[in-house]
Amino acid sequence: MADANSATKSRAAGGPGAAADDQDPIHILWINAGLSCDGDSVSLTAATQPSIEEIALQGLPGLPKIAVHWPLIDFECGPVQGADAFIEWFFKAERGEIDPFVLVVEGSIPNESIKAEGYWCGFGDNPETGQPITTSEWIDRLAPKALAVVAIGTCATYGGIHAMEGNPTGAMGVPDYLGWDWKSQAGIPIVCVPGCPIQPDNFAETLTYLLYQAAGSAPMIPLDDKLRPTWLFGATVHEGCDRAGYYEQGDFATTYDSPKCLVKLGCWGPVVKCNVPKRGWMDGIGGCPNVGGICIACTMPGFPDMFMPFMDEPPGAKVSATASGLYGTVIRRLRGITAKTVDKEPRWRHTGRELTTGYSKPW
Amino acid sequence: MAPTPTAAADGSGLMEMSWDPITRIVGSLGIHTKIDFKQKRVAECYSTSSVFRGYSVFMRGKDPRDAHFITSRICGICGDNHATCSVYAQNMAYGVKPPHLGEWLINLGESAEYMFDHNIFQENLVGVDYCEKMVRETNPGVLELAERTEAPHAGEHGYRTIADIMRSLNPLEGEFYREALQVSRYTREMFCLMEGRHVHPSTLYAGGVGTVASVQLLTDYLTRLMRYVEFMKRVVPLHDDLFDFFYEALPGYEEVGRRRVLLGCWGALNDPEHCDFTYRNMTDWGRKMFVTPGVVVDGKLVTNDLTEINLGIRILLGSSYYQDWEGQEQFVTRDPLGNPVDPRHPWNQHTIPAPQKRNFDDKYSWVMSPRWFDGKDHLALDTGGGPIARLWSTALSGLVDIGYVKATGHSVVINLPKSLTKPETTFEWKIPKWSNALERNRARTYFQAYAAACALHFTEQALAEVRAGRTQTWEKFEVPDESIGCGFTEAVRGVLSHHMVIRDGKIANYHPYPPTPWNASVRDTYGTPGPYEDAVQNTPIFEENSPENFKGIDIMRAVRSFDPCLPCGVHMYVGGGKTVEKMHVPTGLSGLA
Numbered sequence: 001m002a003d004a005n006s007a008t009k010s011r012a013a014g015g016p017g018a019a020a021d022d023q024d025p026i027h028i029l030w031i032n033a034g035l036s037c038d039g040d041s042v043s044l045t046a047a048t049q050p051s052i053e054e055i056a057l058q059g060l061p062g063l064p065k066i067a068v069h070w071p072l073i074d075f076e077c078g079p080v081q082g083a084d085a086f087i088e089w090f091f092k093a094e095r096g097e098i099d100p101f102v103l104v105v106e107g108s109i110p111n112e113s114i115k116a117e118g119y120w121c122g123f124g125d126n127p128e129t130g131q132p133i134t135t136s137e138w139i140d141r142l143a144p145k146a147l148a149v150v151a152i153g154t155c156a157t158y159g160g161i162h163a164m165e166g167n168p169t170g171a172m173g174v175p176d177y178l179g180w181d182w183k184s185q186a187g188i189p190i191v192c193v194p195g196c197p198i199q200p201d202n203f204a205e206t207l208t209y210l211l212y213q214a215a216g217s218a219p220m221i222p223l224d225d226k227l228r229p230t231w232l233f234g235a236t237v238h239e240g241c242d243r244a245g246y247y248e249q250g251d252f253a254t255t256y257d258s259p260k261c262l263v264k265l266g267c268w269g270p271v272v273k274c275n276v277p278k279r280g281w282m283d284g285i286g287g288c289p290n291v292g293g294i295c296i297a298c299t300m301p302g303f304p305d306m307f308m309p310f311m312d313e314p315p316g317a318k319v320s321a322t323a324s325g326l327y328g329t330v331i332r333r334l335r336g337i338t339a340k341t342v343d344k345e346p347r348w349r350h351t352g353r354e355l356t357t358g359y360s361k362p363w
Numbered sequence: 364m365a366p367t368p369t370a371a372a373d374g375s376g377l378m379e380m381s382w383d384p385i386t387r388i389v390g391s392l393g394i395h396t397k398i399d400f401k402q403k404r405v406a407e408c409y410s411t412s413s414v415f416r417g418y419s420v421f422m423r424g425k426d427p428r429d430a431h432f433i434t435s436r437i438c439g440i441c442g443d444n445h446a447t448c449s450v451y452a453q454n455m456a457y458g459v460k461p462p463h464l465g466e467w468l469i470n471l472g473e474s475a476e477y478m479f480d481h482n483i484f485q486e487n488l489v490g491v492d493y494c495e496k497m498v499r500e501t502n503p504g505v506l507e508l509a510e511r512t513e514a515p516h517a518g519e520h521g522y523r524t525i526a527d528i529m530r531s532l533n534p535l536e537g538e539f540y541r542e543a544l545q546v547s548r549y550t551r552e553m554f555c556l557m558e559g560r561h562v563h564p565s566t567l568y569a570g571g572v573g574t575v576a577s578v579q580l581l582t583d584y585l586t587r588l589m590r591y592v593e594f595m596k597r598v599v600p601l602h603d604d605l606f607d608f609f610y611e612a613l614p615g616y617e618e619v620g621r622r623r624v625l626l627g628c629w630g631a632l633n634d635p636e637h638c639d640f641t642y643r644n645m646t647d648w649g650r651k652m653f654v655t656p657g658v659v660v661d662g663k664l665v666t667n668d669l670t671e672i673n674l675g676i677r678i679l680l681g682s683s684y685y686q687d688w689e690g691q692e693q694f695v696t697r698d699p700l701g702n703p704v705d706p707r708h709p710w711n712q713h714t715i716p717a718p719q720k721r722n723f724d725d726k727y728s729w730v731m732s733p734r735w736f737d738g739k740d741h742l743a744l745d746t747g748g749g750p751i752a753r754l755w756s757t758a759l760s761g762l763v764d765i766g767y768v769k770a771t772g773h774s775v776v777i778n779l780p781k782s783l784t785k786p787e788t789t790f791e792w793k794i795p796k797w798s799n800a801l802e803r804n805r806a807r808t809y810f811q812a813y814a815a816a817c818a819l820h821f822t823e824q825a826l827a828e829v830r831a832g833r834t835q836t837w838e839k840f841e842v843p844d845e846s847i848g849c850g851f852t853e854a855v856r857g858v859l860s861h862h863m864v865i866r867d868g869k870i871a872n873y874h875p876y877p878p879t880p881w882n883a884s885v886r887d888t889y890g891t892p893g894p895y896e897d898a899v900q901n902t903p904i905f906e907e908n909s910p911e912n913f914k915g916i917d918i919m920r921a922v923r924s925f926d927p928c929l930p931c932g933v934h935m936y937v938g939g940g941k942t943v944e945k946m947h948v949p950t951g952l953s954g955l956a
Contacts, residue, residue: 045483072488073488077919078914086386122414125383161436164421165421288559308429311426312426
C-alpha cells in the first residue's frame, strides 16, 4: 500500500492524541522472507477490528500517520536498479533515512551458519555481491535502529512448524535469534503475536496498540513472559470454549463430527493459551474446537513437536477426563431431572374462562 | 530522484534489471532479466526463489495423520488446498471413504477458497497493475484514451468509462478496491463455516470433516454465496471491458506474457457419488470431478486420465540447489495397477538440499523443475495461474453438466440464478486465441463465477443430505503399517499433487507438488526454461518510460498473471558476449517518495 501520505489529506485535526498533519509518518517495514508461508500477511487482510484500510487511512481517532512497506499489497514494484523499488525502503532504514520505523518479521529465522555457503532464506540482493541478503542479516542491520520489533505468527515468535524436529535449517524464532531480553532503542521488548496463522483481529489490535503507544497515548504494551500481549493470550482455549459444558458433564466425542468435547480425540485446548474459541476466527465466525477442529496448540512455543501426533489424546487429558467422567455422569443425571422440570411451562398458561395466575381480579 | 545508468562499453542498449523481491504476490520471488530497450523486448529472464524450508525432509518419520495439518503450512493463501490434497492422499492410503455430506462440505470450503483467493488477488494485487495510478505512471497515453472510452457494459457494472474502472482500482482510495477487500472477508467467512478457520483449516481430517452439519450452517453459507453471485454479475463484465480495452489501446498486447499452450489441470471438487478414493478407480472418478483433469498441448486435449497424468510426472533438477537422488532407494516401483513408476516420480524422490551461491549460469533457485513426460518430451507445463488451465481442460472434455455449469467441448457455460437486484445471468467462457497475461487474468474472473455456480450445486446436495437426516460427516479409519497414497486437486493457482509412502506406520516419503513449482520452475537438465522464464523472455515492452524511470509494468503483468506464490526473480541479460549495461542503485535517495 506504499505510503499512505496521499490518502490522509482530509483527516480532521484536533482531538485528544491526534497527530499533526505535517508530522512524519511512522514507517512499517515488513519482512515476509523468514521461513514463512505469508499466511500471517494474508490473515491480516481479514481483520475488521480494525481493518487494514482503517489503520492505513487513520480510520480510528488518534492514530498516527503511517507508511506501510508490506510486500503482499505494496503498490511499488519497480526494478531494483530503477524507479520505485520496494526494497529501497529497507536500505533507507539501514542508512537512518527513515525514522521512526517498526520492523515486522514474518517466518522463522534459519541458522545460516551451519553450512558452507549459500542461503536458506534471503530478501533482496546485495548490490556488491549480487547474492541475496539473508533475513537474519536484515535483522542484524535493522533491529538496532527500530522503534520496535514485532514477530508475527508462531514461526517468527517461537520457530513454529519449520523448526520441527528433523528440520534441515536450524530454524528459530526472533527472540531466540536476538535474545529474549532484547529491547529496542525505545525500550520496547520484542512483541510476539503467535498463531498459525495469527487470528486476524489479534494482530490488527496489537499493531493499533503499538501505534497508540508511539503516539504517546498508551502506556508500554503489557506482555507476558513469552512476550505475548496479555489481554489476548491470558486465558486458555478451554476457558473460552463453548464445548466445555460437555467436558464438565464427562460427555466426550468419540467421532470427529460430534458436537461434544473433543479432548479424547486430540484437543489440547485445556493447556493452550489462545482466544480463538472465545473470539471466533473472523467476525465471530469459525474457530477450532468450538466448531469441531481439535486444538493443535498452534500458538504455543512447544508447537508442533510437543503436541504430535495431533489426533492422539493428550496424555494429561486421560486422567482429568476420567475424573470428569465419574463426576460428570452424576451431574448430568441430576441436570437431566432439572432440565425436564424447566422444559415445561407453568400450569397457569392456558385458555378458558378461569384465571389461575394468582392475580385477584377486581372485576 | 532518478537512478544514474552507467555507460555501456559497446552501446548495445541492453540493460540488466531485476525485481527482487516482487511485491503483490505471495512469498518472495525474484525475476532477473536482460532488456533490450532498442528492440523493446526482454532478452532473457531468470526466475529465482530465495526461501527453503524442507517439508519433505522434516515430515519423514512422523505420524501420517499429521500430514494435512503440517502441509497446510506450506502456503499462507492456499494452505487449505494442501490440507485437502493431503486428506485425499490419506484417504487412499488408509482405504477410507468419507460420508457424502463430508465431501460436499469440503467442496463448499474449497469453492469458497477459490472465490476468496481469486477475488483478493485479482482486485487487490493484480488489479493495481491496471489501476489509474499505475497506468498514469507507465502509459499516460493509454490513460488518456481510457478517459475517452465508454465502457461497453457500463449498464451492468456502473462505471461509465474505462478510466473510471481504473480509478476504482486505485489502492485503498479506489471504491472497487475497498469493496473487493470486503468480499475477500465474507468469502473467508464462508470458508470458515465449512473448514473452521482460514487459511489453515481446523476441521479437516482424513475420513471427512469435524464440521457439524445443520440447516443453520448451510443457510449461513448460502446467504453469503448469493451476495457473491450478485457481485460476480458486475465483475465479469467489468473485467471483460478492462481487458478488452488493453487489446484495443495497445495493438500487439496479446504478446505480453504469451507462451505456447502447455497447460496442466489435475481436476478438482470430487463427486462423492463416484469418488471412492481407490487408485484402481481413479481414472473413472477423476473424470467425474466438477473440474475435469487434463493436459492441453497446443489447444488439444492430450489426456484427462488421472492415472496417466500421475505416471507422467517427473521431477528434474538442473538449476536448483539440490543433490540428485540417482541411485538412492526407490520407494515405489509399481503403482497399485502394476504400472511401472519412474525413479524421478515424486513417490521416489529424495530431497537433499545443497545450499550454495546463486549463479545464473549454473544453479540459481530453490525451486526444482517438475515436468510432464508425454512419452517423448519432458513438457514444462504451466497452470496459467490455475483458472485458464481449469476452464480449458474442462471445456475440451465436455464432461461437466450440472445445470449451473455446462462444458460444451469448446466453452464453459455458467448460469447464475436471480439474486437480490439482478436477474438470472449466463456467462460463457470461450477458449481464447492465446495463453497470455490478459487471458490468464480474464479466466480468473470467469472461474470465480464458475466456483460460485458449483457451490450452488454443492449447497443443494448438502441440504438434501441434512434434510434427509444423514448428518454424519466423518468416517473411522485405521492407519496401515505399509501403504501408499496420492492426492490430486486444483489449488487456487493450479495443479496440486501429494504423494505419500507409509512404512511401519510412519511417513517414509512425502512430496507435495503445488502449482508454483511448475510455473516458477527453472532451466532443467535439458536446458528448457520454466514457464515464467519462457513467458517473460521475448515479452514486448509497451511502457512509455525511459530506462531511467522504467518500472517494467509489462514484465510484472506477465509474471503476476501466473499468480505466483513464492519468492522469485527475473534477470535480463544479453548473452552472446555483448556487454551488459548496468544501472546503479542511487545512494542519494532521501525523504519520502
